[in-house]
Structures are given as structure tokens and as C-alpha cells.
Amino acid sequence: xxxxxxxIKRIFFLFIxxxxxxxxxxxxxxxxxxxxxxxxxxxxxxxxxxxxxxxxILQEMAxxxxxxxxxxxxxxxxxxxxxxxxxxxxxxxxxxxxxxxKLDYVKNIFMRFTVTKIDTFYKAEKIEIPPSIAIxxxxxxxxxxxxxxxxxxxxxxxxxxxxADIFAWxxxxxxxxxxxxxxxxxxxxxxxxxxxxxxxxxIAASYKGEIGTYYAFYxxxxxxxxxxxxxxxxxLRKQLLKTPLQYRRxxxxxxxxxxxxxxxxxxxxxxxxxxxxxxTPISSVGDGHVVFAGWKGGYGKLVVINHxxxxxxxxxxxSRIKKGIVAGAKVKQGxxxxxxxxxxxxxxxxxxxxxxxYGKWINPLKVDLPPADPISEKYKELYxxxxxxxxxxxxxxxxxxxxxx
Numbered sequence: 109x110x111x112x113x114x115x116i117k118r119i120f121f122l123f124i125x126x127x128x129x130x131x132x133x134x135x136x137x138x139x140x141x142x143x144x145x146x147x148x149x150x151x152x153x154x155x156x157x158x159x160x161x162x163x164x165i166l167q168e169m170a171x172x173x174x175x176x177x178x179x180x181x182x183x184x185x186x187x188x189x190x191x192x193x194x195x196x197x198x199x200x201x202x203x204x205x206x207x208x209x210k211l212d213y214v215k216n217i218f219m220r221f222t223v224t225k226i227d228t229f230y231k232a233e234k235i236e237i238p239p240s241i242a243i244x245x246x247x248x249x250x251x252x253x254x255x256x257x258x259x260x261x262x263x264x265x266x267x268x269x270x271x272a273d274i275f276a277w278x279x280x281x282x283x284x285x286x287x288x289x290x291x292x293x294x295x296x297x298x299x300x301x302x303x304x305x306x307x308x309x310x311i312a313a314s315y316k317g318e319i320g321t322y323y324a325f326y327x328x329x330x331x332x333x334x335x336x337x338x339x340x341x342x343x344l345r346k347q348l349l350k351t352p353l354q355y356r357r358x359x360x361x362x363x364x365x366x367x368x369x370x371x372x373x374x375x376x377x378x379x380x381x382x383x384x385x386x387x388t389p390i391s392s393v394g395d396g397h398v399v400f401a402g403w404k405g406g407y408g409k410l411v412v413i414n415h416x417x418x419x420x421x422x423x424x425x426x427s428r429i430k431k432g433i434v435a436g437a438k439v440k441q442g443x444x445x446x447x448x449x450x451x452x453x454x455x456x457x458x459x460x461x462x463x464x465x466y467g468k469w470i471n472p473l474k475v476d477l478p479p480a481d482p483i484s485e486k487y488k489e490l491y492x493x494x495x496x497x498x499x500x501x502x503x504x505x506x507x508x509x510x511x512x513x
Contacts, residue, residue, distance in 0.1 A: 150203070153197065155196070160194075162183070162198065183213065187234070196213065196215055198214075200212075209224070222235060239300045239305055241298060241299075243295070245294050250287055250291070254281045271291070277346040277477070283358075285317070286318050291316070292502040293313045294310070294313070295308070312325050312326065312498040324338065325495045329484060330487065335483075339499070347477060348394040348419060348421070350393075352459065353459055379461050384459060386449060392413055393415075394413075395441050397414055401433050403452075407422075409424075409425070409426040409451045410424045410452075413439060413445075418465055419463060420467075423446065424452065424462075425450055425451050425457075426459075433445045
């Protein structure tokens with residue numbers, strides 16, 4: 109059988125057990141002994157690549173067209189073929205006569221789909237193995253940046269981003285973090301057969317330093333509304349984020365008489381310049397709708413967004429504007445709208461970020477942002493009870509060793 113090189117072929121010679129009814133001092137009877145056997149199986153495995161589909165792989169594995177059709181049609185009962193992605197695994201079992209026995213389509217370690225041939229019938233099945241969830245606590249002391257501290261204690265960069273996002277409205281982790289600041293986190297984690305898979309939701313967090321002490325507690329009420337709240341039930345979210353990107357430094361501040369680096373004249377600089385590598389993603393700081401997206405003189409490529417409560421934000425010098433970000437488009441807080449660049453009157457890659465309120469320019473670093481809605485009064489008592497338990501867990505984190513929920 110000819111199969112492409114990337115398909116792995118294995119032949120399993122399963123044991124043959126022969127049972128003879130004998131005992132000491134007896135002879136072997138003339139009758140035929142009982143023999144139990146298992147068929148020898150051939151296993152063909154392959155990883156789906158870009159541009160390939162199940163039918164193509166089965167053809168490579170020398171499955172006849174009529175049988176390929178029956179297998180895929182049977183599989184469609186459980187598997188949406190549009191969800192088949194590069195990296196998925198396909199395993200086919202045959203007997204020594206090259207007859208199809210079974211197909212395994214493996215999406216991930218938690219989910220696979222099977223098609224088994226029984227006589228002339230084909231039976232499909234979806235098999236899910238749910239991971240176990242455990243609660244873990246993490247504590248640390250900042251020794252350089254928050255990012256490097258997380259990595260230094262063996263945590264992932266995804267976790268530090270999730271943690272920073274929770275406090276993004278109240279803490280600027282690039283300018284306000286000091287060595288010696290401390291943090292605590294209670295997080296849900298997925299395990300599969302006692303092996304760590306990934307972090308899930310942060311359910312409580314704190315940050316303590318020179319800038320103050322901040323707590324965040326996850327809560328979803330009986331109406332399905334979920335958010336992170338402080339100790340008294342106020343949302344940690346503001347209507348606008350403090351910054352629209354992860355930046356290296358502030359290269360120019362809000363000023364009424366700044367010396368322009370190119371024009372060499374003093375004129376107002378109604379915004380803040382965040383120096384960042386070319387291509388750094390830029391996010392909308394709040395919900396709103398786009399009122400301008402395109403080229404605008406010295407701003408270069410510019411996006412302007414209107415927000416509730418008479419706020420309007422400006423994002424200038426972009427290298428590119430994300431597809432779909434056009435006048436009239438709705439955007440969500442944190443949604444990427446473009447990338448850092450150096451278009452227009454610019455000496456290097458950076459974002460010019462400006463805010464207007466009631467049509468007047470204001471300093472983005474000093475704006476008093478309105479908060480999101482606090483927790484509903486009808487759920488506040490329930491929230492405070494759960495919050496106290498979580499807060500106690502952070503104070504005595506040894507009580508929150510990983511354990512199955």
C-alpha cells in the first residue's frame with residue numbers, strides 16, 4: 109500500500125492465546141483446543157495540513173471513494189467539517205487485508221470523533237473527556253517589571269496579561285510599578301490526568317504597593333452579568349481604559365507649548381505620545397463608534413472614536429488601520445483598531461493619543477474617568493459574603509492549595 113511519507117504506519121501483532129485443557133498427569137486430548145485470537149491491525153496516522161480535508165487524507169490512506177463517502181457522511185452527524193483545522197490528527201485502523209475498521213479524528217486531548225465499521229454499517233460517536241478544575245493561589249513580589257516577575261516564578265505570559273487587564277483601569281503597570289510591590293491571585297486551572305493544561309479564570313486578585321492597595325473579585329449574578337468588583341461592590345472597570353496599548357515609554361506629554369520635533373516651533377500638543385515598536389496593537393479605550401478612519405495631515409493614519417458621556421478619542425500615526433474600522437463602525441472596549449506606526453509628521457514609531465470631553469482637549473493622563481455600573485443592590489449581600497471568603501483565602505493562601513472543585 110502506498111501512503112505519503114508523513115502518514116505513520118504501525119502494525120500491531122496482538123498476542124494469540126492458546127488454552128489447552130491439561131493438568132499434571134494427564135494427556136492432551138485429541139479434540140481441537142479452544143483458541144482465542146485478535147486480528148492483526150494496521151494503524152495509519154496523519155496530521156491535517158493547510159488546504160487538506162478528511163476526504164483527501166482518506167484517499168492518501170488508500171480508502172476507496174465509496175467508503176470515503178460513507179465515512180465522511182457518518183462523521184458529519186457530529187463533526188462540522190468547517191471546524192477541521194490544520195494540526196488536527198486523523199488515525200485510521202485497518203486489518204491485514206486492508207479493510208477499514210475504524211477512524212479517530214482527534215481535535216485535542218479533550219475531544220475526538222470516531223467512525224467504526226460494523227459489518228456493512230458505519231457508526232459515528234463524539235467522545236469528550238472533560239478536564240478537572242483546581243483552584244490555585246499565586247503570590248509574588250515585584251523585583252523588576254511585573255511581566256518578568258511572573259515569568260520568574262514560573263507563570264505564563266497569558267496569566268500576567270489577564271491579571272493586568274483586570275486592573276487596567278486603575279493601575280498603569282508600566283509606570284506605577286515599584287520593586288517590592290506584592291500581588292496575590294486565586295485562579296482556576298485545568299488539569300488533564302494530573303497534568304497542568306492551562307489557566308482559566310482569575311477569581312480574585314490583589315496588588316499592594318506605593319500606589320495603594322487594590323482588590324478585584326470576580327462575580328456573576330443570577331441574571332448572568334459578570335464583572336470584577338472591589339471590596340464594596342464597585343466595578344473595577346471604567347468607561348475608558350487608562351491606555352490604548354502596551355508601550356515602552358511616554359515620549360511626549362500633554363502640553364500647551366511643546367517644541368515640535370520636526371517643525372521646530374512651539375505649539376500645543378493635545379495628547380500623549382506612547383513610544384512602542386512598529387506594529388504594536390492599538391485598542392479602543394472604550395465602547396463607541398468610529399467617526400473617522402483614514403489619512404489626516406500631520407496625524408498620518410488616524411482613527412477617531414465617539415464614546416458615551418461626550419468623550420472622543422484620537423489615535424494617530426498608525427502604520428495600518430484594522431480592516432472593518434471605518435466611519436460608522438461600532439467598537440468594543442479593548443478591541444484592536446490598528447497598529448503603531450510613524451505616518452504623518454513623526455520622527456519614529458509611536459502612538460499619538462488624545463481625548464476630548466465636551467469638545468475640549470483634556471490630558472489623557474489626568475482625566476477623571478467615570479466608572480462602569482456597580483453591582484446590583486439585590487445581589488450585593490451575596491457578593492459581599494463571597495468576597496469576604498475570597499479575601500480570607502488570599503490572606504491565608506495556604507488554605508487554597510490546588511484541589512478539585
